[in-house]
Amino acid sequence: DADVTQTPRNRITKTGKRIMLECSQTKGHDRMYWYRQDPGLGLRLIYYSFDVKDINKGEISDGYSVSRQAQAKFSLSLESAIPNQTALYFCATSDHAVSDTQYFGPGTRLTVL
Amino acid sequence: GDSVTQMEGPVTLSEEAFLTINCTYTATGYPSLFWYVQYPGEGLQLLLKATKADDKGSNKGFEATYRKETTSFHLEKGSVQVSDSAVYFCALSETDSWGKFQFGAGTQVVVTP
Numbered sequence: 555d556a557d558v559t560q561t562p563r564n565r566i567t568k569t570g571k572r573i574m575l576e577c578s579q580t581k582g583h584d585r586m587y588w589y590r591q592d593p594g595l596g597l598r599l600i601y602y603s604f605d606v607k608d609i610n611k612g613e614i615s616d617g618y619s620v621s622r623q624a625q626a627k628f629s630l631s632l633e634s635a636i637p638n639q640t641a642l643y644f645c646a647t648s649d650h651a652v653s654d655t656q657y658f659g660p661g662t663r664l665t666v667l
Numbered sequence: 668g669d670s671v672t673q674m675e676g677p678v679t680l681s682e683e684a685f686l687t688i689n690c691t692y693t694a695t696g697y698p699s700l701f702w703y704v705q706y707p708g709e710g711l712q713l714l715l716k717a718t719k720a721d722d723k724g725s726n727k728g729f730e731a732t733y734r735k736e737t738t739s740f741h742l743e744k745g746s747v748q749v750s751d752s753a754v755y756f757c758a759l760s761e762t763d764s765w766g767k768f769q770f771g772a773g774t775q776v777v778v779t780p
Binding site: 558587594595596597598599602644646654655656657658659660661 | 671699701703709710711712713716756760767768770771772773
């Protein structure tokens with residue numbers, strides 16, 4: 555089984571809809587991250603969480619919210635989806651006690667029509 | 668702020684050719700440097716890393732040396748295979764921060780038989 559899983563893998567939605575992307579990990583890592591990937595822009599950080607009670611905005615948090623339900627689960631929500639949120643979304647984890655290496659999930663491809 | 672610049676792609680090579688992907692960075696402190704690889708339809712996987720100046724990271728025939736004097740971390744492989752076709756991302760993590768990553772835009776590599 556994969557260490558970092560994301561659901562759904564693909565999602566098509568309409569403008570104005572609320573959607574949630576979910577991330578789960580079995581690595582036992584304390585830190586979790588949400589990124590979006592756009593062609594030619596690399597990965598940009600949306601939100602990050604050091605532990606269940608510590609959630610922080612990244613560089614492009616507008617229009618997004620997150621919830622860290624447990625150490626192993628970190629969800630990303632789009633309250634009212636818009637077309638320019640069409641992108642590939644990645645969850646990642648790291649264990650700060652070991653190293654700063656981040657481990658990525660397989661990604662969720664989101665299309666907002 | 669911190670930034671990572673890598674050469675634009677796509678880079679198209681024949682099998683067994685030599686591959687170089689240039690990566691330069693700007694950072695205020697002493698970052699760790701990474702190369703991640705993204706195969707089609709998959710998430711990012713750590714390829715190699717280096718944590719201090721003059722360190723050489725290596726994995727699967729790929730190498731990169733942390734050059735502080737030129738602020739570079741170029742990725743090289745002596746003989747590429749079709750299976751090396753992927754997108755390669757250079758990234759840095761500041762050691763005096765919380766492990767925030769700054770990614771380059773990614774370089775697509777296409778290896779033809």
